[in-house]
Amino acid sequence: MLSTILLAFIALRIAQQVIESALAYLNVKYVSNPANQKEAKEVLAISGESIDKSLAYAKDRYSFGQFSAWIQLAYTLLFLALGGLGYVERFALEAIPGDHPLLHGLAVFAILGVLSFVTELPFGYYHTFVIEERHGFNRQTKKGFWLDQVKNVGLAVVLGGILLTVLLSIMNRMGSSWWWIAWLAVFGFSLMTAWLYPTLLAPLFNKFSPLDEGDLKAEIFLLAQKIEFQAEGISIMDASTRSSHGNAYFTGVFGKKRIVLFDTLVKSMSLQEVVAVLAHELGHFKLHHVRWGLIRGFFTTGLMFYALSLCLSLESFYQSFGLAGISNYGALIVFSMWFGLVGFLIQPFSSLISRRHEFQADAFALQNIAEGKTLGDALLKLRETSHSMPISHPWYSAFYHSHPPLLERLKAMNYIGGR
Numbered sequence: 001m002l003s004t005i006l007l008a009f010i011a012l013r014i015a016q017q018v019i020e021s022a023l024a025y026l027n028v029k030y031v032s033n034p035a036n037q038k039e040a041k042e043v044l045a046i047s048g049e050s051i052d053k054s055l056a057y058a059k060d061r062y063s064f065g066q067f068s069a070w071i072q073l074a075y076t077l078l079f080l081a082l083g084g085l086g087y088v089e090r091f092a093l094e095a096i097p098g099d100h101p102l103l104h105g106l107a108v109f110a111i112l113g114v115l116s117f118v119t120e121l122p123f124g125y126y127h128t129f130v131i132e133e134r135h136g137f138n139r140q141t142k143k144g145f146w147l148d149q150v151k152n153v154g155l156a157v158v159l160g161g162i163l164l165t166v167l168l169s170i171m172n173r174m175g176s177s178w179w180w181i182a183w184l185a186v187f188g189f190s191l192m193t194a195w196l197y198p199t200l201l202a203p204l205f206n207k208f209s210p211l212d213e214g215d216l217k218a219e220i221f222l223l224a225q226k227i228e229f230q231a232e233g234i235s236i237m238d239a240s241t242r243s244s245h246g247n248a249y250f251t252g253v254f255g256k257k258r259i260v261l262f263d264t265l266v267k268s269m270s271l272q273e274v275v276a277v278l279a280h281e282l283g284h285f286k287l288h289h290v291r292w293g294l295i296r297g298f299f300t301t302g303l304m305f306y307a308l309s310l311c312l313s314l315e316s317f318y319q320s321f322g323l324a325g326i327s328n329y330g331a332l333i334v335f336s337m338w339f340g341l342v343g344f345l346i347q348p349f350s351s352l353i354s355r356r357h358e359f360q361a362d363a364f365a366l367q368n369i370a371e372g373k374t375l376g377d378a379l380l381k382l383r384e385t386s387h388s389m390p391i392s393h394p395w396y397s398a399f400y401h402s403h404p405p406l407l408e409r410l411k412a413m414n415y416i417g418g419r
Contacts, residue, residue: 002081005320009337010077016344017073020399021066027396028062031055031389040390040407050384057135057387064131068123075119085333086322088112105168105329106161112333113156121149132243135387140242151204163189171328179309183302190297198251198258208235211261219275220259227368229282234259236266248278250285257285268385273378276369283364289357308335347399354402359412366413376415379406 002010030036037051079085092107128145132138140148163186170182193201202208211217211234224231231250239247239262248265250257259278266274284290311317312331321337323330366372383390383406390406397405404412 003316003320005316006080009320009341010081012341013073013077016341017069020069020344023393023396023399024062024066027393028059030393030396031058031391036391044380044390044407044410046380046390051389053135054383054387054389058389060131060134064127068127072119072123079115080321083322085330086324088115089323089327089330101172101328102165102168105327105332106164108329108333109160109164113160117153137243137386139240144241148205155201155204159193167332168328171331176309179305180302183305186305187298187301191294198260202237202251206241207238208260209238210234211236216266216271216274219271220278223275223279223282223368224259227279227282227286229285230257232258234261236261236263238263240264240267248274248281250281264385269378269381272369272371272374273381276365276375276378277382279365279369280361280375283361283368284357287357287360287364289361304339307339308332311335351397351399351401355397355404358403358409362409362413372413373415376410376413379409 032055037055040046041048041051088108088111089104092104092111096103096107125145128138128140129142166185166189167182170185171178174181211220217234220234221231223229229250235258237260243264248259248261250259261274261278265277269277308331312328313326315326317334318324318326318330321330321334323334362375365375369375382388388406392401392405403409
């Protein structure tokens with residue numbers, strides 16, 4: 001018989017999925033309404049054919065997203081209801097006899113990682129080679145897809161193994177003070193991986209080459225100099241080997257930063273439009289959005305570990321999910337599932353902050369590029385190449401959109417009527 005705690009978790013998780021499905025349905029109905037499309041077509045001068053392509057892409061993503069979300073939820077809840085965590089724990093304990101809590105914990109996480117990978121892989125494959133392929137975005141070969149999976153698994157084993165070893169060791173040895181030591185260790189690990197990303201991790205998946213000398217490079221360095229952004233270099237990333245989507249970003253945690261441009265962005269836009277997109281991205285840095293994001297992440301991580309420390313000695317916390325008793329690895333697994341529910345509740349607040357930052361970065365870009373209209377033109381091209389809908393249901397946007405719908409952004413930029 002299922003425990004009351006597990007039944008409560010299952011009920012709450014299903015309720016969350018029902019709410020998410022309802023929001024997704026509202027959004028599809030909203031963007032499918034010709035009356036709602038009318039303003040975007042007229043104000044943004046988007047053709048009916050272009051809207052139809054965006055709508056078809058949105059509907060495909062909606063249908064597939066709902067199917068995959070419910071199937072994966074069913075997997076997870078059935079696994080928990082049938083005592084799957086207990087089976088995994090017993091297998092790990094029998095495979096590694098003796099008192100070895102660290103090895104037992106790593107074995108449990110390894111088994112759960114394999115199960116997660118196997119269940120998620122078919123959906124990732126279908127999304128890449130059916131959904132993205134159908135709408136003309138996929139540029140990745142099947143060989144490249146499988147090679148990426150191998151690389152992802154390798155990184156998960158190495159980086160995840162290191163982090164879990166450190167974290168479980170701290171929990172096993174540091175007594176009641178473990179939570180704040182783990183807090184600092186996890187945050188430090190996050191900074192380290194961010195520092196290693198541009199030079200060690202990103203090149204595992206993409207090729208980066210220096211931007212050739214010319215007008216574009218000169219204009220970017222002029223922009224960087226104008227806003228006092230210390231750029232170590234500018235690279236072109238071969239994003240076209242996987243997708244036709246375009247973007248630009250900067251990397252680096254300490255000292256000088258490296259600017260990265262997708263080759264798809266450079267090929268699809270004029271020089272000034274590329275600079276405008278980059279000005280928006282650099283706006284996040286100059287307006288300290290990145291720094292505040294790190295600060296929020298720092299305190300959120302600390303709060304999470306403190307809450308976990310309060311639950312660590314509650315035996316029902318573990319037994320309700322089929323585990324034998326109190327264990328550090330069990331605490332991390334079960335608490336992460338409960339924290340997922342909390343994360344859903346606070347998601348609208350995170351999205352609100354992110355959307356506000358996007359408006360601010362747009363305003364920053366307008367102040368630092370030669371012609372404000374250029375950014376609007378660039379955003380419209382990005383929309384065209386990604387088939388994204390320029391409108392969204394307000395409730396759906398409040399929950400999920402880190403970026404405001406394009407129509408809202410262009411209105412805020414006073415781009416409307418300026419084409």
